[in-house]
Amino acid sequence: MPSYKAPIDDVSFLLNDVFQFDRYDNLPGFSDASRDVRGAILEESAKFAEEVLQPLNLPGDQQGCTRHDDGRVTTPTGFKEAFRQYAEGGWLGLSAPAEYGGQGLPVTLTQMMSEFLTSANMAFGMYPGLTKGAMAALLVHGSDAQKQLFVPKMIAGEWTGTMNLTEPQCGTDLGLLRTKAVKQADGSYKITGTKIFISAGEHDLADNIIHLVLARIEGAPAGIKGISLFVVPKLAINADGSLGAPNGVSCGSIEHKMGIHANSTCVMNYDNATGWLVGEENKGMQGMFVMMNEARLGVGIQGLAMSEVAYQNAAAYARERLQGRALTGPQAPDKPADPIIVHPDIRRTLLSIRAFNEAARAMVVWTALKNDVAHRSDDAKDREAADELLGLMTPVLKGVLTDGGFANAVQAQQVFGGHGYIVEHGMEQFVRDARISMIYEGANGIQALDLVGRKLPRQGGRAAMAFFAEVSAFAKENDGSEAMKPFVAPLSAALGHLQQATMWLMQNALAKPDNAGAAATDYMKLFGLVVFGYMWARMAKVAQDKIAAGDGSAYLKTKLVTGRFFMERMLPETAIHLTRVQSGSATMMELPAEAF
Amino acid sequence: MPSYKAPIDDVSFLLNDVFQFDRYDNLPGFSDASRDVRGAILEESAKFAEEVLQPLNLPGDQQGCTRHDDGRVTTPTGFKEAFRQYAEGGWLGLSAPAEYGGQGLPVTLTQMMSEFLTSANMAFGMYPGLTKGAMAALLVHGSDAQKQLFVPKMIAGEWTGTMNLTEPQCGTDLGLLRTKAVKQADGSYKITGTKIFISAGEHDLADNIIHLVLARIEGAPAGIKGISLFVVPKLAINADGSLGAPNGVSCGSIEHKMGIHANSTCVMNYDNATGWLVGEENKGMQGMFVMMNEARLGVGIQGLAMSEVAYQNAAAYARERLQGRALTGPQAPDKPADPIIVHPDIRRTLLSIRAFNEAARAMVVWTALKNDVAHRSDDAKDREAADELLGLMTPVLKGVLTDGGFANAVQAQQVFGGHGYIVEHGMEQFVRDARISMIYEGANGIQALDLVGRKLPRQGGRAAMAFFAEVSAFAKENDGSEAMKPFVAPLSAALGHLQQATMWLMQNALAKPDNAGAAATDYMKLFGLVVFGYMWARMAKVAQDKIAAGDGSAYLKTKLVTGRFFMERMLPETAIHLTRVQSGSATMMELPAEAF
16 A cells, blocks of 8 residues: 655745745735744645545545436545545635635645645545636636635535536637537526536535536637636526526536546536626636646646655655665675665666656745745736746646656656556556646647747747846856855756757747747756756755755755756756757658658 | 557568568578568468457456456456467467477567567467467477477467466565475475466466476575476376366466456465476576566567557547647648647657657567577577677667657557547557556566676677677768768767767776666666667668669658658767766765665
8 A cells, every 4th residue: 555745844945945935924825824834734734635635545546436327426435525624624725815715825835735635645636626726717707796606615615616628529729619608688608518528527525516618609709719718507506505406517427537536537518507607708718728827737736746656655665675685785684685775776766756856846836936926916027027937837847747747656666566567556546647647737748839839939038038047147156166066067058958949949930830849848848957957956055055054954965965866867858858959840740641 | 449550561671671581591490481471471460460359459458357266267258269269370389399380480470470469459469478488488498298298289379378486575586486396206396385476377268377487496595596497287287188187276366457457467376286397406597587588578579569559549540630720820721620740749759659669670670580590590600699689689678668668658648638548549558558568577677787787798798899890880881871871970979879888887887886777777778779770770771772773652751751750859869878877876876775
């Protein structure tokens, strides 16, 4: 059976030391999140993740969700009670506005908690995750009445939320969407169509499910300019707030899928279901993007979370499994064999995962703080800069953390040898669960295109230039430090590669857009490596300062060794990505479709 | 539902043109395999794979194997009949000696057929695969009586074979093996112990199962020097060849595993089972290595096979799935969207897989021919050189083809977006099935250690030097050709990296063995890339010559474009592997075990 321990030490180091959370005290909600309060929140959510959610993970995968003949869906044993505890703990509204019953605490804390929940039980974590996305869209684009009707119930966990975008013929290309909406005399709409891959589409965790649905109003323009967003409750809501008759929306089937079996992924049939417009007619993409951006950050965290729990179990196994002897001679001569952690190749594997996880976690905190600034600062310029950087980093975070998270789960499984392939050890579930994060909320190829085609060129590349300047400034500041040299020199080289790749895109992609498409994935990976390198350099600096100030903890020593491993073995991968970016699109576009 | 078409064109190009099969006419069996005979064999085995095995693959995964209370195991519907057809087709003995009922044809043809079978149905392919491994061990180390008793029945498919190595406490480190053997007055042994992960350990495909079992004779030395190999039939064999009472061996349970559900992976309990020694006492590792080397080549082919079938389905989906428009404007303006194959990122994905597959297939043919030479040539020097090269390439083929095969199955699944995660499309099964090949028959980290620690230094590095010389000579021969420059220049650079890495190992690994362990995986990948680069250069040369001679086929044009893609985007990865090799073991060995 796998186990999990939330990495509170590492989160605390990032919040307190590296990113100096207390500097943001002027933002609403931050002063309520003092060091002690943060600590208590992390401890409590860790406890919930470790003690309540983690034990449900393996059984939940094996039991899965069950659709009954009447369309009801039952979640695995224990999920309903766990969700009730989660809701009662107030976790759903941790960062939601106080006026709707939330606690108004920084988003940064919610993101850290998400990592814990997801490591413990990814399929469970998706239920509140979707609800938070739906709340975010309603809070930004809903009417006051809609906010007051839906958000408090969602914060309370009495109702949950969903996102209904995909249809059989329409995935990435939402312009192909067919679900239709017909306006009624009372201002409501009748919604009809079929949605697929709807996570948490139907279940038994809450009294009502609030579906946010993209549909096309009769007579609307073709393509994405004719798409509107609707809110469609599963059960009608009476004027007094009580629940009424079923609306015309039902779960037609549960998808049979590779993993996240404990999350009910539904085909949802809308048959003249009553819905209400959210935001303006034909402006549904705006609301969709609010949900989507929220979801993309959450999915990126899934990549980290799966990588972390897989790492922990692989490291524990490597310390315990006795097999063979060290190349340098027996290390545990009293035992029949040495633990496999004596082998360099096992350490290489573990450190590769660990170096990824710690950089990824730093990136999550760094961008989450930008998220808080973008939404809470009273300085318009600060808000804009933070929002632009968050926009630029969102596809990188989603793409790089989920690609890496999956690859790391596979590598962690490999440490177990044949035992990793066996269900009972839980490692293969991490792999199957982690796999979806590379696909949903925009497959990673789409993230790469979003980065290269939209986020990078926005405002003449201002956000990227600001990031490059920030990294350069950091490198310059630490230029004279001998101790920082193993971090600063590789970081500067990697930044140089990223700048060259960016220059190449500016010179070659405008005239020939296929060059952007051909470069996109490698550019995204290159970008991610540089962000990770920057995170490592910042962590190393703070660790060195703390050590110099007398902190002799093993945690800090391990941090520095792990950082050097990243700099020596992982960051240099930027070179191959630059080579690929610069190789252009000519060769891959040469063949006719039928040659493939 | 997934589909499959055996790549006969590509195999024929490799056999007939690139490796000039007819040059080997002087070897036994080759003259029986004329171009027409080869063609007929490929056609027939393709037909069997496509029409009989492929339709059983998805249902077989879903149904899985069933263990009954009495220990019997039932394979999925259709497997028994398919195995009967397979056996009656004579496929099990295609390359086996004629004196035992085989056809004596080149191993190279059997390997090509293995690719087809495995692409169509990997779980099925394992049943004959294990039987061939067991036959190989008996043919090399068995007594005449054993060969005559077992091999003809195995060739006929009436009996199948297994390999029993692993025990709960003993995977890679066979020295920890506990299964014991007690000698009886009649010369037989009583075998007692528990073996796990035994593929095809119990099933309903054959009348008897011939287990090859590693065990320790009472009083034998500790470690691998005290291990002997035994043959233990499931049912006793009477003097007249008829089957008798059950022997003391039974399937205790079927493992619950991530994939290859249609192959019965068993816990096998030996309880005073009667067995006979194969080869000499305490020399069991020799027989094990015969099976293991055979199996490693077969497992490498699994990597290719999964990559190929995943590619075919992804390419077909990419040609059909309409979503979005080309970056350069609509390519199918009459349709609601363009097929996604217009997108560079999709082509990048597909070409990466294809370039891998075609190089891997060339490597399989190249090494299979060495295998034939090593076993059939009447020139001792030729045999030795071929055997050394095959030994060097075996871990590379196993490690690189299975790592890449899995990664490619994942990338092919990604082309399907959300649909790739759904069971019915079959892509997720390819991923789950392909995953095991990286683990069994020596996890890939062990392959890398085998390469660096045993195969490379053997005979003072003679095999590697011969390979480097062969590649250099090829590069020199084609030095003046402008057409070959895009192939030869990157190949020479990559070979340079491999030579530098080899030199680094010679200088740094002897004194400090951890440097070898730390470098092993990257060295293996670097080696594989150079082999692939060499294969591509050879294929390109032949394709160019054929084109110059008037062959205008689309096949050859596609071959050259795919080869250039490999040279531009994939071969340059050698640089990062060299960097990692040269970074040594110091950082990763610095942390105490408890820091992980």
